[in-house]
Amino acid sequence: MTFGMYSICFLVLLYLFHGSEEICPSMCLCVSDIVSCSSSGLTKLPQSLPSFSVTLDLSHNHFSWLGPGSFKKMSRLENLQMAHNQIRTLGYGVFHNASGLRHLDLSSNRLQVVEEHYFQGLWRLEELLLFNNKIAQVESGTLSGLSSLKKAYFSLNQITHFPFFSIRDHSHPFLTMLDLSSNRLNRLPWEDVKALPGLVQRGLYLHNNSLICDCSMYSVFWHWQLRNYDSMKDFTDEHTCTIYGDSHASIRFLLHNRFFHNCTVEKAVSEPVTVYLSAVSVSEGGKVHLDCETSLRGANLSFTWLSPSKGRITQASVNDTLINVFANGTLEIQGAKVNDSGLYVCTAVDIKQALNATREVNVTVVLPAQEAFNTGYTTLLGCAVTLILILMYLYLTPCRCSFCKQPKPAANPTAAYNPNALTSVFSPSMRDEHKIPTDKHVAFLEPMMTRPKQEII
Numbered sequence: 301m302t303f304g305m306y307s308i309c310f311l312v313l314l315y316l317f318h319g320s321e322e323i324c325p326s327m328c329l330c331v332s333d334i335v336s337c338s339s340s341g342l343t344k345l346p347q348s349l350p351s352f353s354v355t356l357d358l359s360h361n362h363f364s365w366l367g368p369g370s371f372k373k374m375s376r377l378e379n380l381q382m383a384h385n386q387i388r389t390l391g392y393g394v395f396h397n398a399s400g401l402r403h404l405d406l407s408s409n410r411l412q413v414v415e416e417h418y419f420q421g422l423w424r425l426e427e428l429l430l431f432n433n434k435i436a437q438v439e440s441g442t443l444s445g446l447s448s449l450k451k452a453y454f455s456l457n458q459i460t461h462f463p464f465f466s467i468r469d470h471s472h473p474f475l476t477m478l479d480l481s482s483n484r485l486n487r488l489p490w491e492d493v494k495a496l497p498g499l500v501q502r503g504l505y506l507h508n509n510s511l512i513c514d515c516s517m518y519s520v521f522w523h524w525q526l527r528n529y530d531s532m533k534d535f536t537d538e539h540t541c542t543i544y545g546d547s548h549a550s551i552r553f554l555l556h557n558r559f560f561h562n563c564t565v566e567k568a569v570s571e572p573v574t575v576y577l578s579a580v581s582v583s584e585g586g587k588v589h590l591d592c593e594t595s596l597r598g599a600n601l602s603f604t605w606l607s608p609s610k611g612r613i614t615q616a617s618v619n620d621t622l623i624n625v626f627a628n629g630t631l632e633i634q635g636a637k638v639n640d641s642g643l644y645v646c647t648a649v650d651i652k653q654a655l656n657a658t659r660e661v662n663v664t665v666v667l668p669a670q671e672a673f674n675t676g677y678t679t680l681l682g683c684a685v686t687l688i689l690i691l692m693y694l695y696l697t698p699c700r701c702s703f704c705k706q707p708k709p710a711a712n713p714t715a716a717y718n719p720n721a722l723t724s725v726f727s728p729s730m731r732d733e734h735k736i737p738t739d740k741h742v743a744f745l746e747p748m749m750t751r752p753k754q755e756i757i
């Protein structure tokens with residue numbers, strides 16, 4: 301063999317192992333910054349997990365707890381999958397030095413108490429999956445400090461008390477999904493629930509609990525139903541409460557509200573109710589429709605748009621041929637100019653019920669020359685080509701040097717091309733979706749399903 305052949309072979313190995321220190325554990329699969337050790341029968345963490353990993357998949361193993369500083373060397377970790385293990389507790393400081401975590405999946409484990417220290421320091425955490433555990437108690441400080449939290453799933457547990465009071469106007473500004481469905485909540489602190497920020501109330505799922513029917517409960521749901529929240533629309537049947545706490549006397553209170561006829565519900569106050577956000581992109585000179593669909597429904601809505609370049613626009617005020625507001629609130633812009641870019645805010649007002657709702661659309665007018673170039677795709681393509689080249693070097697060149705170890709079977713990069721293996725890493729919840737027998741347990745699995753509309757009696 302020539303010297304050139306040796307050096308190519310050496311370089312290939314160097315590339316595969318990403319530096320001599322960072323060897324992919326034999327039971328794991330390492331591709332780029334993704335390390336997957338799922339379904340490997342692990343009971344404890346592999347000795348040397350590569351410190352460069354951004355995504356670490358440890359789901360479907362046999363972990364029963366995680367010790368302090370488990371991930372302390374993985375400062376780049378953003379995505380940790382630990383679903384389908386037998387984790388009962390987490391030690392103090394488990395996520396010490398892993399404060400970059402944004403997605404944490406501990407679903408389908410055996411957690412019983414969510415202790416205050418569990419998620420300490422995870423101020424970047426956006427998504428927390430704890431559904432299908434045995435959680436009876438969520439300690440009051442658990443969510444404090446999780447200021448980036450967007451979605452938290454606690455469904456299918458045995459929770460009787462939840463620290464609603466710890467979620468306040470500015471504590472969790474991005475929280476839009478709090479799934480507490482299918483638990484054992486019975487008497488909620490309704491004043492705390494009513495004090496939750498509007499976006500949290502909109503994304504709060506409480507169906508299939510053991511709520512006790514009373515007027516303070518009904519009044520909260522009445523308001524949510526009036527605002528047409530998805531939780532009310534999609535789970536009408538599953539909202540039940542029990543009369544006098546008797547589990548046999550359970551009523552579907554969104555369908556049958558006779559029991560609450562003597563309740564007084566406060567008149568809805570006029571306040572901005574919802575903010576829907578969306579973004580559109582239009583080429584210069586093009587036409588764009590911005591709809592003003594909000595939570596408000598009905599024939600008697602009036603719409604006002606606030607445009608960055610033209611100020612307030614209503615149906616009556618339009619005298620510009622290039623701009624129009626339709627009766628359904630849709631704003632039409634013809635011949636869009638770059639100057640028309642910006643945030644458009646529509647306010648829909650229902651005068652009769654004294655409700656208003658807003659919708660925001662971020663409009664970007666692009667010059668036709670500025671083609672959006674999908675760098676993510678090209679990076680992926682480049683990566684695939686590189687890998688194929690490496691494989692060709694490994695298996696097609698007559699490289700028989702004695703010091704060149706064959707890659708271990710589990711780390712064999714060919715496996716990376718198995719699309720099924722990759723799905724579990726890139727879309728972690730797919731596997732769980734199939735495992736869950738009915739589609740109604742977990743609220744967030746719902747929006748994909750289409751179901752016949754419920755008749756409201």
Ligand SMILES: *[C@@H]1O[C@H](CO)[C@@H](O)[C@H](O)[C@H]1NC(C)=O
Binds near residue numbers: 375396397
């Ligand atoms: C962990 O973080 C501390 C500072 O909080 C730092 O001093 C230490 O070096 C880090 N340890 C590792 C292994 O990165």
Ligand SMILES: *[C@@H]1O[C@H](CO)[C@@H](O)[C@H](O)[C@H]1NC(C)=O
Binds near residue numbers: 558559560562
């Ligand atoms: C409502 O009040 C009326 C009289 O005030 C009473 O007769 C009726 O039983 C009450 N209904 C319920 C469901 O409590």
Ligand SMILES: *[C@@H]1O[C@H](CO)[C@@H](O)[C@H](O)[C@H]1NC(C)=O
Binds near residue numbers: 571572647655
């Ligand atoms: C909501 O509507 C009321 C009147 O119906 C109005 O005075 C108030 O300014 C509106 N709020 C917003 C944010 O548009």
Ligand SMILES: *[C@@H]1O[C@H](CO)[C@@H](O)[C@H](O)[C@H]1NC(C)=O
Binds near residue numbers: 599600
């Ligand atoms: C709409 O409001 C007008 C008065 O503002 C009223 O006459 C009409 O009946 C209302 N229509 C509906 C469908 O509520």
Ligand SMILES: *[C@@H]1O[C@H](CO)[C@@H](O)[C@H](O)[C@H]1NC(C)=O
Binds near residue numbers: 619620
């Ligand atoms: C609408 O017309 C009035 C006069 O009829 C004019 O003063 C105003 O500038 C016009 N507004 C726009 C946006 O063109």
Ligand SMILES: *[C@@H]1O[C@H](CO)[C@@H](O)[C@H](O)[C@H]1NC(C)=O
Binds near residue numbers: 591593629
């Ligand atoms: C509103 O009406 C306009 C014109 O009739 C139509 O083009 C648009 O699709 C409608 N928007 C919605 C959301 O229905």
Ligand SMILES: *[C@@H]1O[C@H](CO)[C@@H](O)[C@H](O)[C@H]1NC(C)=O
Binds near residue numbers: 637638639
């Ligand atoms: C955008 O607006 C500014 C001032 O408002 C103006 O000077 C500029 O010419 C406008 N540009 C275009 C492309 O219309």
Ligand SMILES: *[C@@H]1O[C@H](CO)[C@@H](O)[C@H](O)[C@H]1NC(C)=O
Binds near residue numbers: 663
């Ligand atoms: C609107 O979109 C542009 C480009 O996508 C972005 O730079 C800008 O920050 C967005 N504005 C808001 C208010 O979201």
Ligand SMILES: *[C@@H]1O[C@H](CO)[C@@H](O)[C@H](O)[C@H]1NC(C)=O
Binds near residue numbers: 456483508538740741
């Ligand atoms: C309701 O919750 C129980 C557990 O509390 C669960 O077994 C059941 O499947 C749930 N039902 C629905 C319709 O989600």
